[in-house]
Amino acid sequence: MTHQPISARLGFMASEPKNLQQAINYFSDPDNCLNYLIARRWKDGVVCPICGSREVSFVPSRRVWQCKTRHPKCQFSVKVGTIFEDSPIGLDKWLTAMWMMANCKNGVSSWEIHRSLGVTQKSEWFMLQRIRYALQGKNSGKLGGPGSEIEVDETFIGGKARNMHRSKRARVITGTGGKDKAVVMGMMERGGNVRAFVVDDRRKAGLQRQVREHVEAGAAIYSDELKSYDGLNVDYDHAVINHAVEYVNGKVHTNGMENFWSLLKRSLHGTYVSVEPFHLFRYIDEQAFRYNNRKDMNDADRFSLAVSQIIGKRLTYAEVTGKVGETAF
Numbered sequence: 344m345t346h347q348p349i350s351a352r353l354g355f356m357a358s359e360p361k362n363l364q365q366a367i368n369y370f371s372d373p374d375n376c377l378n379y380l381i382a383r384r385w386k387d388g389v390v391c392p393i394c395g396s397r398e399v400s401f402v403p404s405r406r407v408w409q410c411k412t413r414h415p416k417c418q419f420s421v422k423v424g425t426i427f428e429d430s431p432i433g434l435d436k437w438l439t440a441m442w443m444m445a446n447c448k449n450g451v452s453s454w455e456i457h458r459s460l461g462v463t464q465k466s467e468w469f470m471l472q473r474i475r476y477a478l479q480g481k482n483s484g485k486l487g488g489p490g491s492e493i494e495v496d497e498t499f500i501g502g503k504a505r506n507m508h509r510s511k512r513a514r515v516i517t518g519t520g521g522k523d524k525a526v527v528m529g530m531m532e533r534g535g536n537v538r539a540f541v542v543d544d545r546r547k548a549g550l551q552r553q554v555r556e557h558v559e560a561g562a563a564i565y566s567d568e569l570k571s572y573d574g575l576n577v578d579y580d581h582a583v584i585n586h587a588v589e590y591v592n593g594k595v596h597t598n599g600m601e602n603f604w605s606l607l608k609r610s611l612h613g614t615y616v617s618v619e620p621f622h623l624f625r626y627i628d629e630q631a632f633r634y635n636n637r638k639d640m641n642d643a644d645r646f647s648l649a650v651s652q653i654i655g656k657r658l659t660y661a662e663v664t665g666k667v668g669e670t671a672f
């Protein structure tokens with residue numbers, strides 16, 4: 344059975360939101376939330392997420408569907424099988440939080456959303472981690488191709504030096520700056536996408552393995568003078584910018600990556616007060632989502648894309664925190 348838009352029985356469909364203010368209004372109506380999600384998840388009609396049957400009927404009073412096949416959980420809501428599953432938090436709050444995260448250049452903190460949506464800060468933190476999971480890109484295929492230029496760079500993130508006792512700070516922070524910090528590696532195709540992730544260290548074997556995994560052989564690669572990149576010229580057209588001397592030499596620079604790092608660090612230091620290394624990759628994924636979808640897209644498009652990525656993703660509180668048996672709600 345194909346699904347009729349919920350509002351069809353009211354004789355109209357509200358038009359989809361274009362900005363945050365409209366989104367807040369639009370998603371305050373549960374029928375709009377449902378219509379918006381159905382249009383993206385079940386374009387060809389509602390399908391039971393458990394058994395795949397199309398023989399389902401809508402129960403308007405509870406906004407759930409009843410699968411005609413007999414099996415456990417034969418009643419399901421639109422949340423089942425998405426990052427929203429098992430969450431008692433309303434779709435109005437979920438979708439508004441998601442709009443903000445998909446579109447605010449510097450990210451949004453759980454405190455900000457806590458204040459604007461009125462859910463507890465702990466719940467909100469967990470919501471945002473789930474949304475970050477939805478924003479995670481697939482990184483399928485390789486960057487590069489004929490004539491492409493890839494910037495490769497790494498940076499250090501974290502280090503709680505500011506909160507550390509001075510004697511300990513002296514011990515931990517060495518001249519090379521690293522040790523207590525996470526190393527994040529990034530690769531950016533000029534005019535295209537960035538990929539960034541936490542790596543164990545800056546040693547040659549690991550960094551070069553990542554480059555080979557993510558970049559087509561034959562591409563032009565620009566990096567700084569880090570010795571770990573020596574030898575990439577076997578498979579790539581590798582050029583090095585020596586930052587001790589200059590930052591740009593014609594096409595040879597890593598300014599695109601530097602720009603990405605500064606956006607990431609601004610959101611980490613400004614918006615997110617403290618991020619444990621364990622969670623860092625989710626913040627990187629979030630920043631990469633906004634960066635990779637910044638061009639030729641408006642806020643509504645970016646949000647729609649984010650929503651299309653919520654399906655088939657679950658993330659339990661125990662998985663996010665390592666605290667088994669505790670819940671966020």
Ligand SMILES: [Zn+2]
Nearest residue numbers: 391394410412
């Ligand atoms: Zn079913």
